Amino acid sequence: MKKAVSFLVVLLLVIMLIPSANSFNSSAPQIFSSSLEQKQPLSSTPNVLYDRTAVVAYADKFWDIYNPSYNNYSDSGGDCANFVSQCMIAGGLSLWQGYNGNGAGVDSKGAMPFCDYLHQNLVNYQSATWDYIEWSGTAPSWLSPGDVIIYGDASNETSPDYWRHAVVVVEGYGNNAKISGHTTNRYHVAWNYAFPSPFHRTNFYRLPNGTISEYTQFKVTASALNVRVGPGVQSPYDTPIGQIKLDQQYIAYEYVVNATGKKWWHFWFDNRSAWCSADYTATINENIKFKVDTANLNVRTGPGTGYQIVSNIFSGQTFTAFELLTNGTLDWYHFWCQGRNDTWCCANYTTPITDNMPRSIAGWIPYWSWNSGISTFTNNIELFDEISPFWYKANADGSLNSYSGAGNQTFVKLAHDNDVKVLPLISNEYNKTLVNQILSNLSIMNNHISNIVNLVVANNYDGIDIDYEGLYASDKNNFTLFISNLAEELHSKNKLLTICVQAKWSDSITWDGPGAMDYENLSKHADKLRIMAYDEHWSTSEPGPIASYSWTENIVKYAITKSSKDKIVLGVPFYGRDWWQTGSDTWDSDAYTYTGISGLMTSEGATREWNETAKVPQFTYYDHLGDGKDHYVYYEDNQSLSYKLDLVVKYDLGGICAWSLGNEDQNNFDIMRSKLAVGKSFIFYLSQGWNLITLPLETSYTAEALALNITNCTHIGCWNNSLQKFIIHEKGTGTDNFNLQPGIGYHVYVSTKSKINITGTALKTLSVDLYKGWNSIGWRNFTNIDAESLAQNITNCTAIAYWDSTLGRFIIHPAGAEVSNFAVERGSGYFVYVEEEGY
Structure with missing residues (x-):
């Protein structure tokens, strides 16, 4: 009994650290609130793909017209910076952090109205490489389509006239680059058409390409959700630019947690990137996810080229389709765009987004x-x-x-x-x-x-x-x-x-x-x-x-x-x-294995034919020794x-x-x-509240990645065996985003019943280091055993505990006792108390 007293006292301390479902609040379990970081600024280095093909396609579409989704500054000193920033947004960037030294920045549509603002944004928030020439010189060799040029007056360095006219590169490289722009509309003209006269200085900006680490599909759960130019409701993006509606689905390629601790999705609204609050959405994995792989794709009101064009989407932009129809020789996606349900695009100019995960x-x-x-x-x-x-x-x-x-x-x-x-x-x-x-x-x-x-x-x-x-x-x-x-x-x-x-x-x-x-x-x-x-x-x-x-x-x-x-x-x-005809319009057949088919082909002296239309093999033969009929084999x-x-x-x-x-x-x-990427799958059903699970496969997950894979999951926690304390990661924050390992138990909090569905490869061997005190382990074997059998197989083990998600508490089995000898099941996590270190 002395051993039992020692581990029971320690376990009571552990239980005090685990909140019940009733103690959970909307922000974090109270017991862990002091360790959770509520804010996460967006990195100054863009982590989203900058699609230069999309930039050029947008410029080609709007070089001589104005996109009604944006403001028009042609009567307010010029529309050049506004047009260039629109091209950048079409390429996947967000300019919402763009402020100059006086606090001005993006307008109500998320674009830059003035060249000095655009310069500050490029240098300070888009991490652009910056170079310039004055009076004479050549363009840098790195200059490429999608890069930006701002012309200025070298004699006015202390005034905004230092940056006076902006254009975007749309063709060629280095000194052979060509540009397009607004104010005096230009289409694919030499970059130096305005240098050294009338402008004496040329600033070149090389934008980083960036990467997309993952796509997150989300569904709107509110009746209507405002779409904004940045992740928040404060100025300058307090005026919505549109709405998306209940049950509509979009694809986020980035998210941030803003200064108020709220999570926002960055996604394609139509031909521009935009933001919406994640609070009124649910992450899902449904329907068709696709990416545009042509420069400029028309959006129509129906599945065919005869329907009205209502918008355009550009290279690299991603959307969710809920219907796929074939009309003649073309396939058409029925998809959500601009908050509408009646938009279609030709699927032949897209590619499906896949996760490249192993398949069952x-x-x-x-x-x-x-x-x-x-x-x-x-x-x-x-x-x-x-x-x-x-x-x-x-x-x-x-x-x-x-x-x-x-x-x-x-x-x-x-x-x-x-x-x-x-x-x-x-x-x-x-x-x-x-x-x-x-x-x-x-x-x-x-x-x-x-x-x-x-x-x-x-x-x-x-x-x-x-x-x-x-x-x-x-x-x-x-x-x-x-x-x-x-x-x-x-x-x-x-x-x-x-x-x-x-x-x-x-x-x-x-x-x-x-x-x-x-x-x-x-x-x-x-x-x-x-x-x-x-x-x-x-x-x-x-x-x-x-x-x-x-x-x-x-x-x-x-x-x-x-x-x-x-x-x-x-x-x-x-x-x-193998078919043969039994009447004027009746047939009969025999089924064959592949071995049987091969033998039949040999015995009948037939030759394999490839049906290119059906993409299957076939052959025919005449049964001389049998029924005396023609036979058709597929x-x-x-x-x-x-x-x-x-x-x-x-x-x-x-x-x-x-x-x-x-x-x-x-x-x-x-x-x-x-x-196929061959692998194993694992599905585990979760109760509302805290669950203690393990990943019985060789797979690669961080706490955040696992949380994103579980509907309505808000927190992932683990017990650090060596430190003897809990670590909790809150989804959507950068805090304590630990790597998950096989053989370890992890705490998962879900606000409703949910499930885990992951894929990986089989674990062949596995050992877990055990420290004196409580240790979190996971059971990966298909063979179920009981708690006493597990305790007897662990040196110096005095107790096994599991988390009862229904009761919201631990159930303890003291080694050698007859009480609470529960089943140990694959996919579940457990706590093991050992008096000396081991494995």
């Missing part, structure tokens, strides 16, 4: 071809993040039947030992009536959910894969309700739910099967939608591709308008079919798979799932390794 690779293994499937899985096990054995069948009363080999714990252990999650498949064997009986009776539905959850927990599965196909379209809402309730129960136990959904490419598809699949609402509850993008041509259809490229792309285009892309998993086929190999993986990358999908392992061209796996 999964596969199904049918019980009827278990041996070949398990062989494929074992030989390529490092590729996989999830595996779904075809093990269970639903019954009309809500119970479950097992197929041959179901629950094989040797297989589960093999997968877990290699950081592969096991999500067995439950089938309805294409029986729509069976599922209707489950869905139409709430008692049976609840019984079905309980049976599934109990099955997952009892067998240490990581979740379940629901494969209910061919459903009545009229069961759409009840099926969504079933998935919603099942997800809630599984997520409460930190288990995953994936759904096999039949392919669709339009809301107009309302027939049985795909008509029952409400992608948008299903994706709100399930962890992943596995889209079965195959059987474009099926067993009794006319011959054709299993999954042509254009058909698959149309499915993807539709899906990404209904679900966040990280939840979309593209189901890819590993098989083929199948999938590594070349056709390669094109499908290109779609995964192009549209930034969450990954792929293969139907089915054992059927494949063996070269498929080399294509996967070369096309």
Whole structure:
């Protein structure tokens, strides 16, 4: 008992440091308020990309006209500085810090009205390299498109006339540079057209290119949110330049915490950069994010060149689209711009924004071809993040039947030992009536959910894969309700739910099967939608591709308008079919594995042909020895798979799932390794308030990066084992932004229920140094153990504690005692008390 008294006293001190959910306030947990920095000035060195192509495109668009979004100073001494600063803003910069020595600066539209103001801004706030010549000389060799020139009178150094006329470089380099400008409108004229007469001095400004470290997508949560020229509501940006509306989405490429401690997003409003308060937004990862990759792109009121042009966007600017349509040979994005919902641009002149994160690779293994499937899985096990054995069948009363080999714990252990999650498949064997009986009776539905959850927990599965196909379209809402309730129960136990959904490419598809699949609402509850993008041509259809490229792309285009892309998993086929005609307009076919297809081609003396339109292989043969008919064979190999993986990358999908392992061209796996960034994924569901978690993958996160990855997260904390104290990072500040390490427990505060969804690579070995006293650790293993077993495996350990997020307090298990012997689970963090240092 003496040992127990010593660690309990220390633990009470630890508990005093952790606030309950009730003690949390909107700015920071009170206990940590003294260590939180509330203000963070923007660095004087721009950290955003300066897109010189956009600068030139803007100058070419407006060199002889005035942009109505800005003020016009042509009748107030000249519009030259105003025009140049507009070009800089189009390139991605913000001039909101620009003040000269007398306190003047940007105007109400965020531009610079006068040349001396512009000079001060370039030198003091944009960190421009500055050089000049007087009376004679040549331009510096570094002068490039996007750079700025200000002419002046060398005899008036002490007055504003020292900087009298501003222009922007739009063509050429060094002494061959050409400029454009306002006041007397100029278009691509030599830089020295006004030097040495009438101006005797020329100032050259080289702007840094900068970088974009990350994009943050946000959604407006207020009915209307003012858009401003700088991050605040005080002068000179107290007059809004526009509004963005509820649920509209934009992409921030920078944020700052201003002098009042408020966070502001820097984003593209239309053809200019602008700011809005982050307080009335939520960070998300939904829909299509794209970047303009042409100099000047028209914004129209509809998806076609016949619609009215209402604006222009320029190179490097980024936006969010919520619809993608094909009109003739062109694709069109329906996107949010200028606070409008009716704006479109041609997607052919954009590129998707991707995060280059690893993607999930999964596969199904049918019980009827278990041996070949398990062989494929074992030989390529490092590729996989999830595996779904075809093990269970639903019954009309809500119970479950097992197929041959179901629950094989040797297989589960093999997968877990290699950081592969096991999500067995439950089938309805294409029986729509069976599922209707489950869905139409709430008692049976609840019984079905309980049976599934109990099955997952009892067998240490990581979740379940629901494969209910061919459903009545009229069961759409009840099926969504079933998935919603099942997800809630599984997520409460930190288990995953994936759904096999039949392919669709339009809301107009309302027939049985795909008509029952409400992608948008299903994706709100399930962890992943596995889209079965195959059987474009099926067993009794006319011959054709299993999954042509254009058909698959149309499915993807539709899906990404209904679900966040990280939840979309593209189901890819590993098989083929051999069709023959049975009547004037009827057909039949046999399914083949890739090995079977190769054997058939050899035995029939056929030659592989490549269908460039469908991007699949095919061949034909005449069956002399059999039915005496012409046969038409379409199948999938590594070349056709390669094109499908290109779609995964192009549209930034969450990954792929293969139907089915054992059927494949063996070269498929080399294509996967070369096309996809292979990794593992981790999803953990968080309760409102404080949670104690760990990252069971090899990944690279700072506290701020993790906080940004979690919806409604405000703080990330860690216990410093060596210093024996807490460190807390508040999202949106630069204070205590520590690096996260595997094997350590971290405290996460969320204002509502939320989840973590990260990707990384498997941890092979891991050790954590333990210091005398309390230590924070994380459990990365798939195998669950209890607190007593963990304590017995740690030298000199006298107690294990975990944070109960529901109760808002620690639960303690004294080593050797029978009380509070809780389960130790993957992804959770724990506190370990040791009396001597070790590991």
